[in-house]
Amino acid sequence: MTDRQTAGRRRKGRIPSPKGRPRRPAGPLPRSILAGHDEAVFRVLPQTVIDNLQRPASENALVWNLLYSQARPTLSLRSLLGLRPLWGTALPNESDEDLVPYFWGYSISGERLPRLDEALAAVDGPGQQTEVDLFLVGRRSLVLVEAKHMAGPGRCGRYGRGVCPEVHPEGAVLEAACRYWVEGESFFSANIDFGPRPTPESEPPPCAAHYQMGRTLLLGRALGQRLGLMPQVWLIVPRQRWARLERAWLDFAERLRDPADWRRLRVLAWEDVRASHPAAAA
Secondary structure (H helix, E strand, O other): OOHHHHHHHHHOOOOOOOOOOOOOOOOOOOOOOOOOOOOHHHHOOOHHHHHHHOOOOOHHHHHHHHHOOOOOOOEEHHHHHOOOOOEOOOOOOOOOOEEEEEEOOEEOOOOEOOOHHHHHHHHHOOOOOOOOOEEEEOOOEEEEEEEOOOOOOOOOHHHHOOOOOOOOOOOOOOOOOOHHHOOOOOOHHHOEOOOOOOOOOOOOOHHHHOHHHHHHHHHHHHHHHHHOOEEEEEEEEOHHHHHHHHHHHHHHHHOEOOHHHHHOEEEEEHHHHHHOOHHHHO
């Protein structure tokens, strides 16, 4: 790829700036951040996270405000598994672990989650990379948490714009094929039954509908393998929105090939997580 092409893709939002570069907010942190303004993590977060904090009903602000006070220095795996999930099975008798939180890939003290960038490169390649809201890292467990407020899990943006290299080859730019349909750690079909590889004649492919959760699952497997940890994927949503999201979630869950992946999926309600810790509910 030429420097000119790379620059063009950065302008379109396809390639983020180098991850090693510290990100400093242009001004004071938004009022949506209720505590922890002086934590080092805010000096290294990507600008995309800081920008999200500026939005009304910011999911990033909800994640931080809900869990920051609970997660110093760690969270209890058993207490989280003991919550009655919207989907999944409560496991109050599961052996406990202290889980260290990494908000958007960084600890509260600003340290990058070890080997995360290596796993991201293996799954997502050089393009726009998966930005998981929260990683919880224990002695045996690795929990990837996606938090949603007003929206559901993300769909494939390239398919939506009509530039999917599989379905819209005439509109695709640069890529001859979607990396998630090529053998390797990014290969959807190794772990998720998304049906046959899409073609221009295909019906809307499942991978377009479950794009964010599919990539999150693959990233969890890749990072868990590198760290020697068992990955889990959790979704946190408002209780009142679950009825609208349930059908899509069930469709995604039923497509997982490994029963162990299915058992480690979980959906929790914001309200239950908040109520489990009085300080956060206050």
